[in-house]
Amino acid sequence: MAKKIFDGINQGELEKLLDCMKATKRTYKSGEIIITYSGQIERTGIISGGEAQVIKYDIDGNKTILERLSGGDMFGRLFTYFSNDGDISVICTRSCEVIFIDLKDITKRCENACTYHSVFIENLLEILSDRSITQSVRIDILSQRTLRKKLLFYFELESKRQGKRSFTLPFSLSSLADYLCVDRSAMLREMKNLRDSGIIHSHSRQIQLLNMNNA
């Protein structure tokens, strides 16, 4: 399971910790903009309840969901995205409570001898590290030169993750095409080819890997 920022810190400690870090809280209603990434961002946000999305609006007004955030997820400083065109915002999608902390208050030497402060930083480092690995995986997939290789590479990974040769995709086929950055119809055509070649069985989101040798 993915590490969450408050893992290993109990309720009582958490309150002291937030106090020590001069954390502020605010609630947002669904639809409200929590932050927009523009200029310098100093604060780091932690979703403590509800749901939010990191969204990119490009010049043409199309929006892309970059990430879904729920309890324990973070955004803002240290979690910046890159955008060549258009703005990136964090928008509340289900009324949520957000904790804001300044980076300086995270890294500063803790005058109160709170041991959980170091747990917090350890978690933070781990989260950033994990995030990087997730991106590394995505890059590995996108590095595959052909659609077929992208598909098989992804299927192989997902199969390993779920521990079965037969599994259900965690999202829709349309989303998969977006994730692999390929045309949806071209992807479905290629899946048909894979079926016809006897390399996979598939029906909608149900995938079964057969003899990968022929791949």
Next chain:
Amino acid sequence: MAKKIFDGINQGELEKLLDCMKATKRTYKSGEIIITYSGQIERTGIISGGEAQVIKYDIDGNKTILERLSGGDMFGRLFTYFSNDGDISVICTRSCEVIFIDLKDITKRCENACTYHSVFIENLLEILSDRSITQSVRIDILSQRTLRKKLLFYFELESKRQGKRSFTLPFSLSSLADYLCVDRSAMLREMKNLRDSGIIHSHSRQIQLLNMNNA
């Protein structure tokens, strides 16, 4: 300029810091393997002199350079890569000195009141964050559906980075093809098309962006 781990820490402080973190040092000759990523990695390494490379050997024995490391660069714990096939190693390419630190000694509460300890952590967070942005950029480039768009997107970025419409590529055209994950000859063909369409001027690594409107 990219943040380095010891930025803002002077020599005297550095020695105290390394002492406080129970850092160990070792030197390696060119060709020596510094670590291989297998199983759990607890230590984080910092190159303090010389050069090393993060290399992936896939099943067929092909090697890929994932990253080049020089003074101040880090590897090991928190800097893990993902590999579906084959091993990843850090190999010394020019006799180098390496500082090793245990993650626990980085995050632990510092008994000695060393202020630079928090600077160290701040730098570390920043480095991990920057690394994630670099990956995010790469993903954005690879997300472009066609070779032409990948090229133009990359050229646009590089042009902004260098602050000129006319610039020199930071690596060879072969390496660029690798970076964009496309066939080299197909890429050169597309660059020729861009030239013929009057969108760029280019000769070897010299690129000049003209009227991007036609793109």
Next chain:
DNA sequence: ACATTTTTGTTGCAAATGCAACTGCTTTTT
């Protein structure tokens, strides 16, 4: 229960791409 939106599935076609093979030029090594 009905209307609307999303998702899955398919096909034709032109254009883009990977692959392989070959040339000449430059840099590095021996």
Next chain:
DNA sequence: AAAAAGCAGTTGCATTTGCAACAAAAATGT
């Protein structure tokens, strides 16, 4: 100085892919 290795550039060809357009099924909202 010769040999080897790497880099830039080109071309033919079969295959892959994006794009557009359409249809049916499933999910969602009212």
